[in-house]
Amino acid sequence: xxxxxxxxxxxxxxxxxxxxxxxxxxxxxxxxxxxxxxxxxxxxxxxxxxxxxxxxxxxxxxxxxxxxxxxxxxxxxxxxxxxxxxxxxxxxxxxxxxxxxxxxxxxxxxxxxxxxxxxxxxxxxxxxxxxxxxxxxxxxxxxxxxxxxxxxxxxxxxxxxxxxxxxxxxxxxxxxxxxxxxxxxxxxxxxxxxxxxxxxxxxx
Ligand code: DC
Numbered sequence: 288x289x290x291x292x293x294x295x296x297x298x299x300x301x302x303x304x305x306x307x308x309x310x311x312x313x314x315x316x317x318x319x320x321x322x323x324x325x326x327x328x329x330x331x332x333x334x335x336x337x338x339x340x341x342x343x344x345x346x347x348x349x350x351x352x353x354x355x356x357x358x359x360x361x362x363x364x365x366x367x368x369x370x371x372x373x374x375x376x377x378x379x380x381x382x383x384x385x386x387x388x389x390x391x392x393x394x395x396x397x398x399x400x401x402x403x404x405x406x407x408x409x410x411x412x413x414x415x416x417x418x419x420x421x422x423x424x425x426x427x428x429x430x431x432x433x434x435x436x437x438x439x440x441x442x443x444x445x446x447x448x449x450x451x452x453x454x455x456x457x458x459x460x461x462x463x464x465x466x467x468x469x470x471x472x473x474x475x476x477x478x479x480x481x482x483x484x485x486x487x488x489x490x491x
Pocket of ligand 1: 298299320321322324325360363364367393394395396397445449
């Protein structure tokens with residue numbers, strides 16, 4: 288039986304970590320939908336038209352390590368405002384969500400637009416400062432030259448764009464359960480997510 292878990296939230300709130308842990312716990316497949324937008328964003332940085340890039344995207348395009356850079360994140364957030372780009376990526380995401388073994392999708396509009404009927408929806412968030420601090424440490428750890436102020440400005444700019452766009456803006460679905468990870472350890476956040484999903488699986 289397909290069982291879809293939709294996990295949305297702003298950048299660096301812990302969605303990715305929680306999604307991977309939840310997928311491993313339940314034995315479900317996991318799709319980080321941000322990678323689709325990052326792959327399109329990365330192509331635009333090489334001069335390709337965003338809509339063409341989205342229409343021509345293949346799973347292989349998602350396997351690129353450079354998709355994790357701050358430049359690509361900003362480019363992803365910019366192409367994500369284009370309705371035709373979003374439309375080109377819908378079918379792939381919905382097909383993934385219907386996998387017979389169960390699926391976890393994380394992104395910005397999974398619970399609101401891509402899988403509005405998902406039986407389990409989480410909105411994972413944290414304060415902008417906490418998210419920037421985490422992202423700053425992660426980038427430093429990878430040897431990127433950057434400052435906390437720059438990372439915070441990046442996080443805020445991306446939040447603004449993601450929350451205020453006309454198409455599929457970032458917001459919790461009405462029936463999503465919010466987990467604020469600002470003061471939670473990874474273990475506590477994952478445990479909270481699993482509790483919510485266990486309950487939804489019982490109700491389904
Ligand atoms: O989750 P992420 O940081 O990898 O996402 C990069 C950008 O892609 C994000 O700033 C907005 C966009 N995005 C989106 O609009 N919808 C999604 N479902 C996932 C990501």
